[in-house]
Amino acid sequence: MADDVLRRSLTTLYDEHHAWLKNWLQRRLPCDDQAADLAHDTFLRVLAQREPVAPDAPRAFLTTVAQRVLASHFRRQYLEQAWLETLAQQPELVAVSEETRALWMETLYEIDRLLDTLPPITRRAFLLSQLDGVGHAGIAAELGISIATVKRHIVKAGTLLYFAR
Incomplete structure (x- = not known):
């Protein structure tokens, strides 16, 4: 009913x-x-x-x-465009199949979706660390938090991504 x-x-x-x-x-x-x-x-x-x-x-x-x-x-669309631009800047080693490219895009969408569930400061600390290569002290200075808090944020984000299905 x-x-x-x-x-x-x-x-x-x-x-x-x-x-x-x-x-x-x-x-x-x-x-x-x-x-x-x-x-x-x-x-x-x-x-x-x-x-x-x-x-x-x-x-x-x-x-x-x-x-x-x-x-x-x-x-x-933004994620796909950013990925394609990044891919275009890389040296061509092997032609990537459309299936592989689709799997990569789905993985990126899933990572983006998961990161979007995190508090903004946690997401920012993780992205500064992983994408920009900023050290813990630099992240702490930029975000105005302690190094121990930076480590907690990075572990929280990393754990979320590692244990995602």
């Missing part, structure tokens, strides 16, 4: 607002196909909540969910 209520509420929301949401996204994206994909992703995210949807303001609700989907989309 709960699944039936969920299905009906989502069907109603989709039928009444999908076209509007797609148009809303088209004004924010350079490609109509991307807008259609992200409208679809928005409804998938609503479906993943597994709760009946009957908001008082359905368009405001969908806009909020769509903005999160859009932010994820732009973040993934």
Whole structure:
């Protein structure tokens, strides 16, 4: 019964607002196909909540969910572009297959998602250490914290990434 209520509420929301949401996204994206994909992703995210949807303001609700989907989309684009630029600067040793490249990108997205769950200071300390090669004393000075705290932040982030599935 709960699944039936969920299905009906989502069907109603989709039928009444999908076209509007797609148009809303088209004004924010350079490609109509991307807008259609992200409208679809928005409804998938609503479906993943597994709760009946009957908001008082359905368009405001969908806009909020769509903005999160859009932010994820732009973040993934930024990561992919940064990765491709980095890859282009490296000497070509071996041609990388599309499958390998896709696996690398998925790994980068997952690392980014995990790092985003950390408090900002922990994430910053870890990135300064791992990407910029700044030592503990330099990180402590930059962030205005003790060296022992820097070590705790780096261990926390490293543990999160090491034990991620």
